[in-house]
Amino acid sequence: MRVIALTKRILRQIVRDKRTMGLLIVAPIFVLTMLHFVFGNEEYTPEIGFVKVPEIIVQQMDVGDDAKITTYDNEKTAKEDLAARKIDGYLVFEGNNPAVVLEGSDPSVSGATMKWLQNALPSVSKNDNEQLMSIEYLHGSSEMGMFRLFRAGSCRIFRLFLRVFNCRSIVLTGTYNGHVRKIAR
Amino acid sequence: MQKIEECISINHVSKSFGKQQVLEDINLKIFEGEIFGLLGPSGAGKTTLVKQLTGLDLPTSGEVYLFQKKMPTLKLINSIGYMAQSDALYEDLTAKENLQFFSELYGLKGKDQTRRITEVMDLVQLSDDLTKLVSNYSGGMKRRLSLAIAMLHEPKILILDEPTVGIDPVLRQSIWEAFDLLKQSGITIIVTTHVMDEAEKCDRLGMIRDGRLIAIGTTRELKEQTNSKTIEEAFLVYGGA
Ligand SMILES: Nc1ncnc2c1ncn2[C@@H]1O[C@H](COP(=O)(O)OP(=O)(O)O)[C@@H](O)[C@H]1O
Ligand SMILES: [Mg+2]
Numbered sequence: 001m002r003v004i005a006l007t008k009r010i011l012r013q014i015v016r017d018k019r020t021m022g023l024l025i026v027a028p029i030f031v032l033t034m035l036h037f038v039f040g041n042e043e044y045t046p047e048i049g050f051v052k053v054p055e056i057i058v059q060q061m062d063v064g065d066d067a068k069i070t071t072y073d074n075e076k077t078a079k080e081d082l083a084a085r086k087i088d089g090y091l092v093f094e095g096n097n098p099a100v101v102l103e104g105s106d107p108s109v110s111g112a113t114m115k116w117l118q119n120a121l122p123s124v125s126k127n128d129n130e131q132l133m134s135i136e137y138l139h140g141s142s143e144m145g146m147f148r149l150f151r152a153g154s155c156r157i158f159r160l161f162l163r164v165f166n167c168r169s170i171v172l173t174g175t176y177n178g179h180v181r182k183i184a185r
Numbered sequence: 186m187q188k189i190e191e192c193i194s195i196n197h198v199s200k201s202f203g204k205q206q207v208l209e210d211i212n213l214k215i216f217e218g219e220i221f222g223l224l225g226p227s228g229a230g231k232t233t234l235v236k237q238l239t240g241l242d243l244p245t246s247g248e249v250y251l252f253q254k255k256m257p258t259l260k261l262i263n264s265i266g267y268m269a270q271s272d273a274l275y276e277d278l279t280a281k282e283n284l285q286f287f288s289e290l291y292g293l294k295g296k297d298q299t300r301r302i303t304e305v306m307d308l309v310q311l312s313d314d315l316t317k318l319v320s321n322y323s324g325g326m327k328r329r330l331s332l333a334i335a336m337l338h339e340p341k342i343l344i345l346d347e348p349t350v351g352i353d354p355v356l357r358q359s360i361w362e363a364f365d366l367l368k369q370s371g372i373t374i375i376v377t378t379h380v381m382d383e384a385e386k387c388d389r390l391g392m393i394r395d396g397r398l399i400a401i402g403t404t405r406e407l408k409e410q411t412n413s414k415t416i417e418e419a420f421l422v423y424g425g426a
Contacts, residue, residue: 005289009275009282016277016318 046113049078049090057093057121067116082138089113091121097134104137190217191253192342192373193238198247200233200396207233208244209396215375215389217341220368222387223377224420230396231377232270235346238375239267251342263291266340270347270377272327276320280311280330283319284337291338305333308363310356324351332360336367343367343374349383361386381417390416392423399423 014020047068050058052075063069070087072078078090082101088109089102100117102110114135193215200208207230215221223231236242237249240257249256252264275283281302288298306312309329319327332348349357361383364374368388376387384390385404392400392407400407400423404416411422 001292002290005286008289009278009286012282013275013277 044109044112046089046109046116047087048113048116049081049087051075051078051090051092053091053093061120063120067113067120079138089117091117099134099136101136101138103139105139110137191215192217192251193375194250195234195237196248196250198234198237198244198249200230200237200242201245207396208237211247211398213391213398213401215373217373218368218371219388220364220374220376220386222384222390223375223393224379224381224384224390224416225377225393226379229393231379231393232346233396234393235267235344235375235377239265239344241267263338264341266335266338266343268331268335268343268345268348270350272331274319274327274330274334277318279316279318280306280322281315283330284334287334288337293338301337301339305336308336309333310359325353325356328352329356329360341372343372345374345376347377347379349378349380357383381415381420384416392420394424 014024045066045068047070049070049072051072053071070081072081072090075090075092078087078092079101081087082090082103085103087103089100092099092101098121100114102113104110191214193213195211195213195215198208198211199206211234223234225231233242237244238251238256240249240261243257251258251261254261275286278286284302284306285298288294288301293301302315303312306315309332311326311329311333314322314326319330322330328348328351332345335343335345349360352360364376364386368374376383378384387404389401389403390407391398400410400419402410407416407419407423408414411419413419413422
């Protein structure tokens, strides 16, 4: 009886009190929106170059719409395009071993590129867990260098790292209207 | 008058806060259906004495009996209506919501609740301001709302601590008329005040100064005993003696 009366009164007071309402509803929405900007980079469509990727592999690959593919005849032009940021990274085959070169200045872009490549390259990520895919960065920082040798299929830590790193770049550049990707470079 | 029933009895009540003795050996009997006034200057100990009656506070020594039951007791909570000196209202709620909250605490529901809310708000002439937020009330309106809340559950004893502070003379008059009505229905009213002309309207009066009860009696008795025309004069005589 009294508990009900008390609960009713407190609820009424909370509804009236704009500050509490703000903290209860607006603040979480605000925080979640911010978190979305920080972590929600799933929709990014990476632009990937293919250099000397064997025809059989390309056929096996599940290319889809999630990435924009440009084919190059030699690594030199691919590297130039990468430097000019026309592509986010490229996949190159030296013999049987795939190697990835990423532009590397924006971890979220690198992450999206890597994610796509892992999904698209079944031979690398699924069949042959022991196979190592080498990753290079054009503008890679020393911290990222630790992950040069990337064991396919165990990318969790790498992604976590990317996220933490991405956070930091937002902190640094957050005042520029949220165009984090551009400014981070 | 018919047979007079003793309603409140205060026996040798003293109260100290630390070293300061606020009440000193108070002995007092209050009868059913009377308006009893406690008159005294600010800081005399009126609020403290009245709190011992409600059971909100315990005397350092001595006893308080309500209807022959020793205070404090939960059984008598519904028999007492207490209006504190400072308003205890929820400012971010409307007057109606405040009244609903307090009536639910007293177990008033449904039609009874609506009826009582209308009755008490009519009595304090706040019916038109029922849906206003209490934070938009003036000081006098808040006092009246507190009074309405104290009367909500039709208590047999109404204890009012300076009920008419900040209320204009016209309204004060009508509130005192309401007190007379309540008294006729058998309700005992205890009022503290430091306004002398208000004291004249009480049936009996207790004069307090520095925690001591310096005089008790009807207003007429008090004036006659001191050969004074007004209560104010009488108070000065008792206080100076
Ligand atoms: N809780 C308390 N702690 C310490 N002193 C108190 C307390 N309550 C009241 N007093 C003191 O008791 C005296 C009487 O207070 P009060 O009963 O409120 O006077 P009145 O209501 O007659 O103006 C004052 O000096 C006051 O400072
Ligand atoms: Mg007081």
